[in-house]
Amino acid sequence: MQNIYDIMRMAQEATKQLEAAQANLDKIEVDGMAGGGMVKVRATAKGRIVRVDIDPSLLNPGDKEMVEDLVAAAFNDARVKADAASSAEMQKMTAGLPLPPGFKLPL
Numbered sequence: 001m002q003n004i005y006d007i008m009r010m011a012q013e014a015t016k017q018l019e020a021a022q023a024n025l026d027k028i029e030v031d032g033m034a035g036g037g038m039v040k041v042r043a044t045a046k047g048r049i050v051r052v053d054i055d056p057s058l059l060n061p062g063d064k065e066m067v068e069d070l071v072a073a074a075f076n077d078a079r080v081k082a083d084a085a086s087s088a089e090m091q092k093m094t095a096g097l098p099l100p101p102g103f104k105l106p107l
Helices: 004-025 061-094
Strands: 029-034 039-044 049-054
Touching: 004 061, 029 061, 039 061, 049 061
Parallel strands: none
Antiparallel strands: 029 039, 039 049
């Protein structure tokens, strides 16, 4: 059995790695799209929206509801991709840590 000092050292190392992984999530960017790419949303893996791009052909007053639906769909697509990128980064970060089965670090 490990002594308390080894356990505390491992916990401190895990905390440092978690902080580094969280900082890195804001540097990873994903693109969400809807309407065949006519609406694009760029977000970080941390969920921060960086940019929204709407094809000019959609900017007709009669298409307001459709554009709103496409923007929402693009945001949701970006969120799914951001979550996947975040999970992938966390798996890389925790790969070398001796965590018990089923244990998840918060992010």
